[in-house]
Amino acid sequence: MTEIANGNGDQTVVRRITCVGAGYVGGPTCAMIAYKSPQITVTVVDMNKERIDAWNSDSLPIFEPGLEDVVMKCRGTNLFFSTDVPEAIRSADLIFISVNTPTKMYGKGAGMAPDLKYVESVARSIAEHAQGPKIVVEKSTVPVKAAESILSILEDAQRRSNNNLTFQVLSNPEFLAEGTAMRDLASPDRVLIGGEDSEEGQRAVAALVNVYASWVPRDRILTTKTWSSELSKLVANAFLAQRISSINSVSAICEATGADVREVAKAVGCDERIGSNFLNASVGFGGSCFQKDVLSLVYLCESLHLDKVADYWNGVITINNWQRRRFADAIVSELFNTVAGKKIAIFGFAFKKSTGDTRESSAIHVSKHLMEEEARLAVYDPAVTEKQMRQELVMETSEKSVNKLVTVFSDPYEAAKDAHAIVILTEWEEFKTYDYARMYNAMSHPAAFFDGRLLFKRKDIEAIGFHFFGIGSAPSHLSEVGYIL
Ligand SMILES: NC(=O)C1=CN([C@@H]2O[C@H](COP(=O)(O)OP(=O)(O)OC[C@H]3O[C@@H](n4cnc5c(N)ncnc54)[C@H](O)[C@@H]3O)[C@@H](O)[C@H]2O)C=CC1
Numbered sequence: 001m002t003e004i005a006n007g008n009g010d011q012t013v014v015r016r017i018t019c020v021g022a023g024y025v026g027g028p029t030c031a032m033i034a035y036k037s038p039q040i041t042v043t044v045v046d047m048n049k050e051r052i053d054a055w056n057s058d059s060l061p062i063f064e065p066g067l068e069d070v071v072m073k074c075r076g077t078n079l080f081f082s083t084d085v086p087e088a089i090r091s092a093d094l095i096f097i098s099v100n101t102p103t104k105m106y107g108k109g110a111g112m113a114p115d116l117k118y119v120e121s122v123a124r125s126i127a128e129h130a131q132g133p134k135i136v137v138e139k140s141t142v143p144v145k146a147a148e149s150i151l152s153i154l155e156d157a158q159r160r161s162n163n164n165l166t167f168q169v170l171s172n173p174e175f176l177a178e179g180t181a182m183r184d185l186a187s188p189d190r191v192l193i194g195g196e197d198s199e200e201g202q203r204a205v206a207a208l209v210n211v212y213a214s215w216v217p218r219d220r221i222l223t224t225k226t227w228s229s230e231l232s233k234l235v236a237n238a239f240l241a242q243r244i245s246s247i248n249s250v251s252a253i254c255e256a257t258g259a260d261v262r263e264v265a266k267a268v269g270c271d272e273r274i275g276s277n278f279l280n281a282s283v284g285f286g287g288s289c290f291q292k293d294v295l296s297l298v299y300l301c302e303s304l305h306l307d308k309v310a311d312y313w314n315g316v317i318t319i320n321n322w323q324r325r326r327f328a329d330a331i332v333s334e335l336f337n338t339v340a341g342k343k344i345a346i347f348g349f350a351f352k353k354s355t356g357d358t359r360e361s362s363a364i365h366v367s368k369h370l371m372e373e374e375a376r377l378a379v380y381d382p383a384v385t386e387k388q389m390r391q392e393l394v395m396e397t398s399e400k401s402v403n404k405l406v407t408v409f410s411d412p413y414e415a416a417k418d419a420h421a422i423v424i425l426t427e428w429e430e431f432k433t434y435d436y437a438r439m440y441n442a443m444s445h446p447a448a449f450f451d452g453r454l455l456f457k458r459k460d461i462e463a464i465g466f467h468f469f470g471i472g473s474a475p476s477h478l479s480e481v482g483y484i485l
């Protein structure tokens with residue numbers, strides 16, 4: 001039992017937590033809470049039965065290093081997965097809303113604003129099924145003031161109810177990154193909790209603080225106003241995405257001048273005020289959140305008539321799209337301006353290493369550009385299923401083109417056989433260990449190598465015989481001359 005003293009002698013006790021949304025955030029976060037707080041019963045619910053069945057099976061629905069171990073230790077003891085949303089709402093003291101908030105694809109704000117229909121539907125379920133006091137926690141990433149809408153729905157239920165209904169809505173955004181989720185949850189840089197200034201609001205904040213305080217040092221748990229907490233999440237992702245677009249914009253300058261983006265990033269990142277993290281130039285950031293959260297921030301700025309601020313942040317997306325396109329164009333131009341009918345080996349389809357997640361992966365966009373040029377793609381990824389790859393590409397192109405142009409391989413050497421080029425799109429460690437001389441010998445010649453992840457040194461790949469194109473470094477003749485204007 002977690003008991004909180006609020007200074008007035010009152011206590012808010014959290015014994016039972018429910019999380020609505022058993023996805024990349026809800027599953028790992030609740031597994032960690034259950035693991036660190038055996039006295040709390042945690043139930044994760046979802047409307048997707050297949051996903052819940054997988055959480056209850058030996059084959060979890062998402063791959064995260066360390067997750068399976070924690071789930072197996074707690075499942076059936078104080079961690080439960082269920083599709084019974086009403087019962088989980090009724091029995092909880094505290095409810096996390098951890099559902100998806102994708103970019104809206106229809107109506108006002110299409111292509112920019114986050115779609116809050118899932119968040120609202122959970123708020124309505126809570127309003128319908130709650131029977132006593134509840135702390136409702138926004139774990140999903142939402143725009144500023146989303147908590148106000150949730151509270152309006154809940155307060156309406158409160159007014160109409162004969163039960164002892166009371167609600168407090170908190171903001172507690174999640175900062176975990178996929179692939180390192182369990183490490184991030186076990187040792188977060190910070191936990192952020194926003195709530196109302198009122199006595200009840202602060203009591204609810206204290207209750208959630210105490211849940212995390214089981215394992216997170218108190219000085220890493222920040223408490224703020226609700227709106228600051230909501231905005232901080234969007235801003236944190238925007239700053240991270242901005243760093244990638246900044247270094248990617250510099251990568252283009254490097255390619256044109258003979259500077260090397262790795263050297264520039266190191267020199268710049270040595271300055272403690274700048275720091276060295278998140279300065280890896282790449283074929284562009286992917287993942288389910290960076291683009292949608294930056295767009296959400298841009299939409300918020302536009303709604304507030306802060307057009308210059310909106311333009312500033314929109315630049316992050318513009319550069320990212322341009323970087324993907326630029327890389328695909330470089331492949332076409334280096335392969336003698338035509339890839340039609342040529343086999344091209346694509347290594348990596350996940351949006352980053354150590355995950356099977358392909359949402360908004362740059363690989364989808366580069367593949368799409370190459371398919372428009374009628375290239376035949378031979379795709380290999382160690383963690384992404386063929387079904388998943390095909391689904392993503394069908395959504396961006398058509399079933400007909402995917403059937404005609406895409407073959408998925410389970411062996412990278414087979415994918416590279418007879419190909420005109422190898423294209424690295426995800427930074428999987430295993431890609432560094434292959435015998436590229438063996439691949440080169442089995443390819444069509446001249447054979448090219450395109451490194452979209454800075455995994456390789458130009459001289460090593462050129463020594464094998466490949467023609468090399470790497471993000472952020474120029475061909476040898478430019479590097480040597482060093483000045484081309
Ligand atoms: N994926 C990530 O690494 C991170 C995501 N976030 C944010 O967390 C939120 C969730 O993201 P993910 O876990 O990746 O999403 P997800 O798509 O993996 O999972 C969301 C789940 O919610 C379920 N759901 C939707 N509406 C429901 C309803 N009314 N009742 C029951 N279940 C419902 C869906 O079936 C789905 O399984 C998003 O707002 C995202 O921006 C924040 C930090 C990291």
Ligand SMILES: O=C(O)[C@H]1O[C@H](OP(=O)(O)OP(=O)(O)OC[C@H]2O[C@@H](n3ccc(=O)[nH]c3=O)[C@H](O)[C@@H]2O)[C@H](O)[C@@H](O)[C@@H]1O
Nearest residue numbers: 174175176177178244278279280282285286287289351352
């Ligand atoms: O809100 C979210 O969803 C999460 O988004 C990101 O996490 P994630 O998308 O899982 O992965 P990142 O490691 O941030 O990578 C995102 C993309 O940027 C790319 N990247 C990252 C770092 C870098 O230096 N260069 C670069 O191109 C990655 O390859 C990947 O495609 C943030 O890092 C998390 O803090 C945040 O909680």
